[in-house]
Amino acid sequence: DAKTTQPNSMESNEEEPVxxxxxxxxxxxTDYIHWYRQLPSQGPEYVIHGLTSNVNNRMxxxxxxxxxxxxxxxxxxxxxxxAAVYYCILHSNDYKLSFGAGTTVTVRA
Amino acid sequence: xxxxxxxPATLVQPVGSPLSLECTVEGTSNPNLYWxxxxxxxxxxxxxxxxxxxQISSEVPQNLSASRPQDRQFILSSKKLLLSDSGFYLCxxxxxxxxxxxxxxxxxxx
Numbered sequence: 001d002a003k004t005t006q007p008n009s010m011e012s013n014e015e016e017p018v019x020x021x022x023x024x025x026x027x028x029x030t031d032y033i034h035w036y037r038q039l040p041s042q043g044p045e046y047v048i049h050g051l052t053s054n055v056n057n058r059m060x061x062x063x064x065x066x067x068x069x070x071x072x073x074x075x076x077x078x079x080x081x082x083a084a085v086y087y088c089i090l091h092s093n094d095y096k097l098s099f100g101a102g103t104t105v106t107v108r109a
Numbered sequence: 110x111x112x113x114x115x116x117p118a119t120l121v122q123p124v125g126s127p128l129s130l131e132c133t134v135e136g137t138s139n140p141n142l143y144w145x146x147x148x149x150x151x152x153x154x155x156x157x158x159x160x161x162x163x164q165i166s167s168e169v170p171q172n173l174s175a176s177r178p179q180d181r182q183f184i185l186s187s188k189k190l191l192l193s194d195s196g197f198y199l200c201x202x203x204x205x206x207x208x209x210x211x212x213x214x215x216x217x218x219x
Contacts, residue, residue: 042212042213043199043210096158097203099145102152
């Protein structure tokens with residue numbers, strides 16, 4: 001699997017946007033960019049995924065660079081319930097989802 | 110709708126005892142199934158995956174085994190647990206678009 005690089009941690013204030021960067025300079029043409037998050041003592045939860053175009057859903061937005069070598073997950077208004085570890089993962093047509101260390105997001109009230 | 114059930118939620122087992130963790134999926138047919146482990150303070154490590162009944166692929170050599178006796182049932186087992194088997198075990202299934210994880214089993218080997 002191609003490697004992704006994320007900051008270890010980020011802090012945000014409640015009600016403010018959070019921009020989580022992810023670098024994936026070795027991404028291949030068939031790799032989708034997936035984001036998952038893991039709340040304490042729970043399994044990971046799917047957030048969003050995309051290939052080339054920016055994507056929006058009820059949880060977040062995904063902005064993908066034109067060269068696809070980086071992407072940014074955007075939480076528009078952080079809440080305390082958004083405090084979690086966020087994983088950026090490249091996934092193609094094989095069966096395996098490989099998790100890195102992720103970014104630990106802390107939200108201040 | 111698709112759901113995934115994993116049990117038990119917590120388990121404390123002595124060293125040398127056997128292990129059986131079960132995962133079942135509802136609402137889908139022929140899913141890809143996975144077992145992950147997360148050691149304390151660490152990332153998720155893929156242990157096994159299965160693309161069909163009786164088909165198991167192992168990602169890392171270890172003291173564990175997996176079986177898929179039915180299409181929507183995935184079992185993680187061990188004949189004799191080691192202290193190093195402690196961790197948070199997660200079952201997952203995938204279809205087009207994303208993975209869905211179970212709620213996990215926290216295993217403590219004492």
